[in-house]
Amino acid sequence: MTLSDYKPMLKIKKLTVQYGPLPALNEVSLEVKQGEIVSLLGPNGAGKTTLLLTLSGILKTTEGRIIFKDEDITNLSPPKIVFKGIGHVPQGRHIFPTLSVIDNLLMGAYLHRNEKKEIKKDLERVDQFLPVLKERAHQRAGTLSGGEQQMLSIGRAMMGRPKLLLLDEPSLGLAPRLMDEVFATFREMNKGGLTLFIVEQEIQLTLAISNRGYLLRNGRVIKEASASALTESREVKALYLGEDAERGLK
Amino acid sequence: MGAIYALVALGFVTISRASQIINFAQGEFVMLGGVATFFLLNGVRLPYPLAALIAVMIVVLVGFAMYLSVLYPLRKASILILIMATLGISIFLSSTSGLIFGTLPKALPPFTDEQPLMFWGISMLPQSVWVLVSTLVLLTFLYLLSHRTLLGKAMEASSTDPLGADLLGISRSLMVFLAFGVSAGVGAFAGILITPIFFTSYNSGTLLGLKGFIAAVLGGWGKNSGAILGGFVLGIVESLSLAFIPSGYKDAVAFVILLLILYFRPKGILGSPFIDSRRW
Numbered sequence: 001m002t003l004s005d006y007k008p009m010l011k012i013k014k015l016t017v018q019y020g021p022l023p024a025l026n027e028v029s030l031e032v033k034q035g036e037i038v039s040l041l042g043p044n045g046a047g048k049t050t051l052l053l054t055l056s057g058i059l060k061t062t063e064g065r066i067i068f069k070d071e072d073i074t075n076l077s078p079p080k081i082v083f084k085g086i087g088h089v090p091q092g093r094h095i096f097p098t099l100s101v102i103d104n105l106l107m108g109a110y111l112h113r114n115e116k117k118e119i120k121k122d123l124e125r126v127d128q129f130l131p132v133l134k135e136r137a138h139q140r141a142g143t144l145s146g147g148e149q150q151m152l153s154i155g156r157a158m159m160g161r162p163k164l165l166l167l168d169e170p171s172l173g174l175a176p177r178l179m180d181e182v183f184a185t186f187r188e189m190n191k192g193g194l195t196l197f198i199v200e201q202e203i204q205l206t207l208a209i210s211n212r213g214y215l216l217r218n219g220r221v222i223k224e225a226s227a228s229a230l231t232e233s234r235e236v237k238a239l240y241l242g243e244d245a246e247r248g249l250k
Numbered sequence: 251m252g253a254i255y256a257l258v259a260l261g262f263v264t265i266s267r268a269s270q271i272i273n274f275a276q277g278e279f280v281m282l283g284g285v286a287t288f289f290l291l292n293g294v295r296l297p298y299p300l301a302a303l304i305a306v307m308i309v310v311l312v313g314f315a316m317y318l319s320v321l322y323p324l325r326k327a328s329i330l331i332l333i334m335a336t337l338g339i340s341i342f343l344s345s346t347s348g349l350i351f352g353t354l355p356k357a358l359p360p361f362t363d364e365q366p367l368m369f370w371g372i373s374m375l376p377q378s379v380w381v382l383v384s385t386l387v388l389l390t391f392l393y394l395l396s397h398r399t400l401l402g403k404a405m406e407a408s409s410t411d412p413l414g415a416d417l418l419g420i421s422r423s424l425m426v427f428l429a430f431g432v433s434a435g436v437g438a439f440a441g442i443l444i445t446p447i448f449f450t451s452y453n454s455g456t457l458l459g460l461k462g463f464i465a466a467v468l469g470g471w472g473k474n475s476g477a478i479l480g481g482f483v484l485g486i487v488e489s490l491s492l493a494f495i496p497s498g499y500k501d502a503v504a505f506v507i508l509l510l511i512l513y514f515r516p517k518g519i520l521g522s523p524f525i526d527s528r529r530w
Contacts, residue, residue: 056416056417078416078419079419079421080419082417082418082419090413090414090417094411094413094414094417095411096410096414097411098406099403099406103403104407106400107403107407108418110420111418111419153414160418
């Protein structure tokens, strides 16, 4: 099966988001197909987090459309978007430190709170992917280590039964060994049928598990390519090495 | 008295944790609870417990209405504007109550007879015992509500990490709406408990509200446990001050405490999650 055989799941058309007078995103267009892992790379301040927050309905767009599974979800409220199947693992984890691990997970299932049986099944599925959460189920989430909190944040988003999971810098603050573990989990989740859209600064690891990637700079998409082509591309190498190297390459 | 301050402080904290709003109409909930019960008891001639229950429900509805009519439309405005709005609502509620129910101070009969009870040589009014016991029951109930039910946990989640909760589809507006209902209910409950001991008139909410606010700051702004502790400490200090200074100055004691706490320990007795301790 080649990439073009995948069905489109998320389509973003000419999305513009204003932060004050300046556009944080400028006519960004991209798409994510069902079953893919797509990465979004770019330097700090490129607008990556802004894009994800807009997809989840936290930020509102001034222009452009967001189509999810043939439905226009532009500027819908966050609960509606979660309900349609877009999960979001925010940058900095945003777990609830005073609640227990299991309560954090149950909060993830908040919109399905009346379906007790399904929630139990979902819990088992999450425990399977992220066994560490089961061991610590009754601990306060604030007492977990950084890596465990990241796992919790991912598990919590999975409790909402997403079809598409948005991951914002999941490697941030993780030890290298943990990063490998987290990315292996992503690959497993993807094999289980989940579509992933990953925003990352950890370029190598991300491209290693991605099908395709986009490069974002100053609020614009400057490159789209398959993961392997991106790994070799001049722009991505420049991203590794910083702006000076890019000038040198020119 | 400490129990009452604790309840008012708890009302402040509940709303502020859900929304960062400092609700200066909190004292009016207390006043309305007392005045509405008085009206239902003497005007409509309902039996006492029923009057009290309906009064609490009315005040909860007032709390909901206050959120829906004023604060929800202003939800995009800055916190300062929202706080000013609650001040406006406070004035509105006390004046309206004065117009409808009259400006004369009102007193409710005590829940049971007035023969003082003796505990190990300390005499207490039965009503004071009622206040203490009901406060403890209410606090237990609120604790169970917020720690044992999914909705309570969702409120906790939304107040500790609003963005995280938003991304899971937990609606912040709904949580703030519920917080207003709970705060109004707790306030009204306090009003009913206190009216048999002190008179309640249309303008007594302001002072009670301010003292509840002081109690919340004293205990540690933003913490339920702090609000309760602060309430009792403030009540006890106020009563003890009567032994040393003329009773006319009693109300000033609370404000002196507020100044002292802001000078020397702004995060309060138990510490506050909203105030960065490193700055002090």
